[in-house]
Amino acid sequence: DTHGSAVARLRIEQAAMSRLIFDIGASFGQSCEGYLASGHCVVAVEPNPVAAKAIRRRLRDWIEAGLLSVVEKAVWQSEATLYVNEEDSEWSSMYASIGARYDTLASCIPVAATTLAELYRDHGVPYYLKIDTEGGDDEVVRQLRGLQPPTYLSFELSSMTCLDVVRQFG
Numbered sequence: 001d002t003h004g005s006a007v008a009r010l011r012i013e014q015a016a017m018s019r020l021i022f023d024i025g026a027s028f029g030q031s032c033e034g035y036l037a038s039g040h041c042v043v044a045v046e047p048n049p050v051a052a053k054a055i056r057r058r059l060r061d062w063i064e065a066g067l068l069s070v071v072e073k074a075v076w077q078s079e080a081t082l083y084v085n086e087e088d089s090e091w092s093s094m095y096a097s098i099g100a101r102y103d104t105l106a107s108c109i110p111v112a113a114t115t116l117a118e119l120y121r122d123h124g125v126p127y128y129l130k131i132d133t134e135g136g137d138d139e140v141v142r143q144l145r146g147l148q149p150p151t152y153l154s155f156e157l158s159s160m161t162c163l164d165v166v167r168q169f170g
Contacts, residue, residue: 020124022150024075024140025132027090029055035128036062043123047074047082047111048092069123075133075140076113083108093134116143131155141165 019040023032026044028051035042036059046052052072062068074080074094083099083106085091092106093099100106120126129150131140137155141162144153149169155162 020126021128021130022119022123022126023130025130025134025136026055026070027051027132029059031130032059032062032068036067040127041067043069043071043119043126045071045073045075045114045119047072047094048084048089049109050084051089071114071119073112073114074136075116075119075143076111076136077115077139079113080111081108082111091134093136094139095135098135116140116147120147126150128152129154138162144169 020043021035021040022043022045023035024045026032026046027048029044032042032044032055042062044052044055046055049072052070055070056063059068063070074082076094080094083093083096085099085101086105086107088104091099091101091104096106125148127150129152131137131154133140134156135158137157138159138161141155142165144165145168153166157163
């Protein structure tokens with residue numbers, strides 16, 4: 001219907017103007033830095049306290065300019081355990097089997113949680129939602145149900161669940 005497509009176009013235009021990017025699983029902020037340099041505002045969500053601290057220290061000027069927010073939490077339904085891989089922290093995961101992959105050691109740390117709905121409420125609707133949570137992408141994508149989808153979405157495909165949810169957006 002014409003009205004429906006006009007509304008959809010308007011939402012896409014509003015999201016495109018927002019310049020807001022959510023980087024879920026920001027690690028040490030490598031992607032954030034590129035987004036910021038391209039003129040975007042970024043919400044970096046990273047549960048690993050060492051990585052979150054490194055983002056705050058390295059990208060301090062962007063934070064002070066109000067263009068970067070660091071949320072030191074996991075996008076999860078409730079507080080949980082993060083399995084921090086001791087060989088390569090980028091392998092860290094909310095799942096023990098992934099955090100300790102290839103017979104490596106992982107330390108367990110409790111982490112606070114937030115949801116996509118809370119991030120939307122606190123920061124707005126993102127133009128781009130980048131999800132890279134080492135095995136937890138399905139959990140994050142499922143949380144998009146009932147929320148306005150971003151104009152652009154990227155995630156690691158670990159099961160068909162992500163595609164099923166995204167397909168519902170049209």
